[in-house]
Amino acid sequence: MVLEQERVIAVSAPAHAAGVRVGMRRGGALMLAPGLLLHERAPPREEEALHAVAMALLQFTPLVAEGEEATLLIDIGASLRLFGGVRALCRQVEASMRALGFSAVLSCAPTARGAWLLARGGGGRVLGMDSLVRRLDRLPCGLLPPARPYLDWLEGIGCLTLGELRGLPRPGLQRRCGAALLAMLDGAHGRSVELFEWIAAPASFRAKLELFDRVEQADALLFGAHRLLQQMTGWLCARQFAVERVSLLLEHERGRVARPPTAIELVLAEPTWRDEHLLRLLRERLAKLALEAPVIGLCLEALQVQPMAPPSESLFPEPGGSKEDRARLFELLVARLGPDNVLQAAPQADYRPEQANAWVSVQQKIRPADARAQLPPDLPSLPRPGWLMAKPIALLMRDHRPFYGSPLRIMSSGERIEAGWWSQTQTRDYFIAEGSDHAHYWLYRERISGADGLAEPRWFLHGLFA
Template sequence: MRLWIGLYLPRLPLDVFSPHWSAEAASVVLEHERVLAASPLAQAGGVREGMRRGGVLMLLPQARLHEREPAREAAAMQALAMALLQYTPQVTLAEEASLLMDVGASLRLFGGVRALCRDIRAKVRALGFTARLSCAPTARGAWLLARGGSGHALGMASLKRHLDRLPAALPLPARPFAAWLDGIGCLSLGQLRRLPRPGLQRRCGGALLGVLDAAYGMTAELFDWIAAPTTFQARLELFDRVEQADALLAGAHSLLLQMTGWLCAHQLAVGRIVLLLEHERGRVARPPTVLDIVLAEPTWRDEHLVRLLRERLGSLSLEAHVIGLVLEAPEVQAMAMPSESLFPEPGGSEQDQWRMLELLVARLGPENVLQAAPRADYRPELANRWVPVQRTRRTAQQQMPPQLPPDLLSLPRPAWLLAKPVALLMRDHRPFYGSPLRMASTPERIEAGWWSQSQTRDYFIAQGQDHAHYWVYRERIAGADGDTAPRWFLHGLFG
């Protein structure tokens, strides 16, 4: 099924200069000293499109005036297109602040047309833009429906009915002839199509007929698709100085959406992201604050990354105002698609467990969430160390000791190993710990260490009169004080 989605941004100048314009007193965008766009509050104060700057200041002296910047608008459209690459690699820029997406191959993946459109609308709002969305079997038809606000058409018959009701002057080639079309009573595209084609071509040129034929599916269409760069770095300039770190989440989310689209375009997953919080420039300039987030499991979805940033920003205390954000993805790898099992494991998948650990790290700090890392040492107190759980599984696997013989793996070990062995008393030539201990196993000999750190021990499983089991060892070297009697130590307790 061939299906196109058209996105038209009717308020792009306002969206670019102030995504939160509805909360302001008034916002006005000027082009050549005349009003191009005005927020609802400015319109309520009497500001109209085409009004001069002096008239705006006379009506609303407190209005916020912005000059239109085409370069900034183009950058905003490019950022939006980059974020939408997560739905399809076929995204192209169209006229008048519009985007076209060929989503026919993505419908099943995202749960159908309605779910896909709902998700795209949510992403566009998260990026801070106001958009009008439409669906059609042709790209030019989707653009005309979005531009005219005429809804969705999933079949050619429905598309023709919707297009026939649109104004005749809506296509760009028809606008110079709007007065002539109105004078002959041609008010809709349906009436325009019924005019004689040779005469319409002589009067308006072949461009208008080309647009109509493409919209109604009579000719093929060719496009230049958006190409994602080889590396990712996105910057967002804030519209005001931000003093609270948690207020930066909305801007960081928009950057994450761009990164998600870039990752999907290249079939990559990110293992580490870096968010730079830029501060004041000039004489009071200071280096940016760096938020470095290392992921235990590479991902290409933004939901989990947003939760991690929310935790990190919520616990961050800013030392200076923030005026801009920069997001980088320094560590990426090939995307590994998840495998769906017929019977899911209880407690969630392995990826869900790693995401939970990452949230704990973001909330408690990397030094407070540790994991065991075995070491190649036979001495029990040195055979393990605790390292931050942020280390990836690849790094942990590189630090794993060599495979032990099967006979050593079968030896029992206590569930509780004491941090420091406890010297035991001797009564009637037997170690004593609350009661005389009886050896319940054959000895396990451990000789390890170098030079002054060498250890020679015989380990036993001992049982007390209360039937509790202990892990004890006997030193095989006489004490330094000349006492030749072996010394016994308690090193662990069995559960």
């Protein structure tokens, strides 16, 4: 139950069943239901909640305006086809409200004021103007805020509905009740142009959430994180951005036992502007996190963004085979296994095969073209094995031929590789050889020079061809 100036302004269903009504004083409400939980109205918290809902609604349309009495008006005319029609859009808006932890009454109408009045009257969807007029004419006059000071006079003359109010002489009604009443009535019925000041998304995103209690289990923070992700999704869509790095700060208790926030940072391989994938990553990270202190608040920040680039659709798309799908899989594996356990190959500018590649985290951005640019442009395209040994295997020599399970017959001309002049100098001649089982091997022979010229060169197995 919510109080303002010692009077009840909002009642829960159990309190209403006990007889508590809006307008009662604190003492009377407690007499009817002694176990009630009383909360004083907090306008700053209401403004924060309304702003959070407005940010989340920006994912459905960039035209969001604040209405009277803690309401939000959104223009969805240009979004209906994108979201699959009015019903599908309303379902998604309701799901977003539930994720934020709020309940809402939704209404749709050709005019914003008409939808506002329908929502105040219990909700509903009206698509035609004639149907809207019939629905509005049955609503009570008390739904119009400018008409409430004059309800006794209107009731005295027998004017109880909006239809009867529209039937009164306009000049006399304007002199008696003011121009604001007629302006809202005309706007609802489509007889005047409705002008609104649309909410603009800020240049950067940083949202905070205070928890109602001290949370000691990390996985219990997912609901609060989802609320913040909903707001960030709306902000990204409004600014036409996609996020690459996200930071979630878990704020701990203040005072003498204060400690710095615990930071959870998500680095995405592919930028995104949807919350489903980010929520999966956070679920994996929170499931592995052990809190060192209770959490009292959350703070979500978009650290790195870039302009949104929608993926191009191919003529015959392969389900699950797109670059974005693979990137989402890698990000999920990183969140579950850690960045040091999910690696990718990074080409290096080195002629030595064992030095031509390095394994780095998939979160690291690499550009293979940069490594190739350091090599000579006339480098011949010679065959390379599909499997490279971790360490070259020294081969036996039989009848002056290298032996690996069977004598190996050289099938190609030599390819000379000289590299590592500053450290670990290597001078090798590589050949493709074939065994008696017709398998192909990649061998190299060490080049002997100087005082060791009389020694017999050694052969090594370095790779296997598929």
